[in-house]
Amino acid sequence: MEKDKAEEARSILSDLEALDEIQSTLEKEDNHWWSLLTPDSKRWNEDGIRMPEILREEFVEAVKRAIERSEKALKEL
Numbered sequence: 001m002e003k004d005k006a007e008e009a010r011s012i013l014s015d016l017e018a019l020d021e022i023q024s025t026l027e028k029e030d031n032h033w034w035s036l037l038t039p040d041s042k043r044w045n046e047d048g049i050r051m052p053e054i055l056r057e058e059f060v061e062a063v064k065r066a067i068e069r070s071e072k073a074l075k076e077l
Contacts, residue, residue, distance in 0.1 A: 005077050010020045012074045026060055 034056055035048035042048055051059075 009074060009077050012070050012077075016067065016070045016074070017069065019063060023063050023067065026063065 034051040036051050037048040
């Protein structure tokens with residue numbers, strides 16, 4: 001495998017590891033209140049921006065799509 005392809009594969013594998021961890025966490029979660037945390041939205045007395053259920057569902061699907069795309073890209077190398 002060429003050096004460039006090996007580096008790209010390593011990057012994809014790193015992304016897949018992070019995505020798998022996210023997916024595993026999402027599968028364990030019940031339907032609890034989620035929030036979006038950013039440096040600007042996280043305050044001393046607040047817990048970020050509330051994430052509605054429809055957005056949580058879209059996020060779960062986006063994680064699945066990202067895993068599929070990453071696996072496909074890895075196979076194409």
